[in-house]
Amino acid sequence: MINSRFFNRSELLGFLSLLLLLAVILPLFLDVFRLNLVAKYLTYAFVALGLVMCWGYGGILSLGQGVFFGLGGYCMAMFLKLEASSVANTKIQSTPGIPDFMDWNQITSLPMFWKPFHSLTLTIIAILVVPTLLAFIIGAAMFKRRVGGVYFAIITQAIAAIATILIIGQQGYTGGINGMTDLRTLNGWDIRTDHAKVILYFFEVFVLFACIITAQFIRLTKLGRILVAMREQEDRVRFSGYSVANFKIFAFCAAAMFAAIGGAMFTLQIGFMSPSFVGIVPSIEMVIYTAVGGRMSIFGAVYGTLLVNYAKTMLSESFPELWLFGLGGLFIAVVLFFPNGLSGIWRDHVARHIDRLIAMRSSKSKKAWAIKSAADGAPAE
Amino acid sequence: MFGDYSIGDLGAIFAMQGFAGLILFSVYVLMALGLAIIFGQMGVINMAHGEFMILGAYVTWLTSSFFQSHLPSLFSGYFFVAMILAFIASGALGMLVEWGLIRHLYKRPLDTLLATWGLSLILQQAYRSVFGAREVGVELPQWMMGSKQVTDTIEVPINGIFVMVLTLGITMVVAYIMYKSRWGRQVRAVVQNRVMAGAVGINTEKVDRYTFGLGCGIAGIAGSAFTMIGSTGPTSGQLYIVDTFLVVVFGGAASLFGTIASAFTISQAQSTMEFFMSGSMAKVLTLLTIVAILMIRPQGLFALKVRK
Structure with missing residues (x-):
């Protein structure tokens, strides 16, 4: 390591000011509704953070981060949904004790893959493991064959398309296009009250900073340096005896795990999960958050996410037709004029x-x- | 899954689904041809390709409305005028985009992807502001309506046949331009070795601009043909963009023959499966198979061997 300190002075400044903003200033000055909006934006910051690692440092552009975001979110939603559809709550259904959308689709017993989600521990493990495993399979298949760059981007985009079609098509198992709605409690604790929302916000900020520190740690180790070296001169790293594929797989898996944590947080904050956060459009929007913040900057990713989402809320509230022009222009301007x-x-x-x-x-x-x-x-x- | 049908029924089903697949194949080929030229030959990811197609579709719709109100006597032939106008409109817009945007990004293919995605959002919103959010459909001339009875159980729609003939013609023209004409030779030279091509006196910037324009123009014709079989909305193009990219990648970029073969495989697989299961599952299975094959054979079906 060249720099023996964990944060240098300007990074420490960035870390502290972000902490001050998220943990003190915003909760002090915003009402619960707006704070919940910020919480929603911050869930995307997890994805943006992952993209900084795999796109900014590793040079792998994934257009399928929505899939991992969605997987994390759906795992969380399945747990909450099962808790909300207890036998007592669903006694008017023809089969009590299963989620309402299953009942509407003439499914009479809980499918096997839903069973583990009765347990919160297994759910948390699933949130962390399932998306990472999927990323590992995709990454291993592609990077071992030296597929990268635009091919990887297109294939991950196709996977995002497949995931959306699958979720919408398998209505009985996933809730279809409406997603999983009407989520109420987490281990008996009502997540819909204002009080719960504030607590969840602070919990989310805490987890986000844990992720930021993890990302910073990875960046500072030899691993992070190899990632950067690989992005600049892949062949030289390969000729120096490093397995380029393994490092890429690692970066992609880490990004997937961050995205999944964000997805799970999203479900907790917003109280539902739907395929509209999985597909091609949300996935590519997540890339623009990172691009606006600066694809090389861990803190930039968080600020970029907050800023773009704030602009989106503002513009689409007052001038809905302008928002797409703004977003499109943002893509072009960032790429042409502000690549960092x-x-x-x-x-x-x-x-x-x-x-x-x-x-x-x-x-x-x-x-x-x-x-x-x-x-x-x-x-x- | 075949139990309820007799052999004769199955034959008819496969023939009709096969024909439906051929129409899908035509749309795929027309869209993928333009994309294959841009992506395969120039290495540029044009995410706005679907929007160039939709521009062609809207131009066709405008032309048909114009003919309907001003020149009703010539209405049966409006399509050929519309096709040319669509080619010109999309091609001109493509050249403008190449000049203003793409040429600054040739060295950063991933950034092209993001920038053209932004462009596609802007174009979509522009269509929505100009033409409205509702889908529009053109009125077909009399001779294109109805269907042709082949046997007792098999009948094929005439507009489908027309679109297929059109696709065949355009494919042949493109193949001629790319492989036989002097200009196509220049394009291929620039693709294989840009510096060397410049050194022997080819104006590579001009070749790039016209190549991009040609690719977008063909997308415009695809949009024109698309109006024959479906209605057009501001976001119709986005529905096809992923499929089309997969067609091009699956066929092996830089290989026109590969593009056609993969469009055929994908469209036939999808439309045949669609009869036996729900449309969404057919699509999922098709896409999954392609992705799986691409993971095993990343270079696609037919890879061009070029010394890099």
Whole structure:
């Protein structure tokens, strides 16, 4: 490792200001409705974070992140749905004790693959393992054969299309186009109250920061450096004796797991899951969050997600017909003019001045620092 | 699944479904031809390809309305005028897009994908603002309506036959342009070695622009043909874009023959299965099979051997 510290000074600044924004400022100034909206945006930040790892660092553009987001969300929704369809709640159905949409589709017993979702522990394991496993299978099949770049993008997009058609088609098992609605409690705790929403928001922020720290950790290890090296000069890394495929599979799996965590959070926050968060369009929108934030920046991904989603809510509330023009223009502008997104703008235009300010202050107080650090026995910055 | 049908019935089913598959095949081929030229020859991912097709469809619809109100006597022949106009409109827009957007991104194929996706969103919204969100359908001229009775149990619609003949003709023209004409030779030279092609005096920028225009123009014709068999809405193009990309990738990029063969396989598989199971499951099975085959054989059915 070149840098022995976990965060350098500007990263620490970014980390703390993001923490301040999400954990203090937003909850203080927003009402519960808006805070819940922010919580919804933040679920996409998990996906964007995963994309920073696999697209920004690994150079693998996946257009199927919605599939993993959806898998995580559906696993969570299946647990909540089973809890909501207890025998007492569903006694008017012809078969009590199964989810309502199964009853409507003349299914009379719970299918096998639903059974594990009676247990919260198994559900959490499923949320983490099932999408990662799928990503592993896709990644192993493709990267071992050195398929990458645009082919990978197209195939993941096709997988997103397949997943949507499958979910909509298998109405009896998945709830079809309406998805799984009417989710009520988590182990007896009502998730629909305002109080619960605030608690879930803080829980989500906590998990998000855990993921950010994980991503930062991966970035700083040798693994992260190999990912970057691979993106720049894949053949050289291969000739140096590294298995390029395995590193790509890892990055893709990690991205899938982050997306799945985001999906599960989404279900908890919003209280339903539907195929409209799985398909081609949401998947590619998740890519634009990362692109706007800066595909190389972990914090940028979170800011980009918040910003694009905020713009989407604002514009589609007041000028619904303008939103698609705005989104389309955003795609083009980011790609043509700001390939490094917000974080690139920040680095080129703002960070310079801040660095200079800090440098000025530290040169003024160098003496004080030196004395202080000598007294503390800590190395001076 | 075959138990309830007699042999004769099954034969008729397969013939009719096969023919329905042939119409789907025509749409796939027309769309994939343009895409194969752009993606296969230039390596550009054009996510807005479906929108170029829909532009052709709207131009056809406008032409048919114009003929209906102003030149009703010539209405039976409007389609040929519409086809040419669709080609020109989509081709011109394609060249404009190449000039304004694509040429800045030749070295970043993944970014082209994102930018053209943005373009497709803008075009979709533009269609919605101009033509309205509702789907529009053209009125077919008299001679294209009805169907032809082949045997007692088999009948085929005439507009389907027409679309197929059209596809055949356009495929032959494209094959001629790409493989026999001087210009096609230039395109292939640029694809195989851009620097060398430039060194021997080919204007590679111009070749790129016209290639992209030609690909988009063919998409416009595809849209024109599409109006014969279905109605057009602002988002109709998006429904076909993934399928078409799979057709091109499955056939092996840069191989026109491969594109046609894979369009045939995919459309026939889908329409035959559609009769025996629900449409969505047929589609899922078809797409899954293609993805699985592509994982085993990433270069597609027919790969062009080029020394890189």
